[in-house]
Amino acid sequence: MIRAVASQYDEIAWVRYLTLWPRIGDATAARIISHIQKSESIDNALRGLESQFPNQRQIVKGPKLILKVPKGQKLQSVISFVLNQVCIPMSVV
DSSP, rough: OOHHHOOOOOOEEEEEEETTTTTHHHHHHHHHHHHHHHHSSSSHHHHHHHHHHHTOHHHHHHHHHHHSTTTTTOHHHHHHHHHHHHHOOOOGE
């Protein structure tokens, strides 16, 4: 997910992230990725995802949290921040 948010053009990262969700297979992921890559920014892409999947807004929750992390943070800090936001203790990971 971190790689996907880092670049809206990282197709492999987006496929891996999107196909983890129920009812999103390769074909649906490809359509979504096409939309993401045509977006002006990752923020616009995430808003588009929210509108495509109004009943599954959690799809964009993780990427939006990653965008809130200050630039330059180490990977462990990013992971810790995201997990704390979704209430998963780091000791579980």
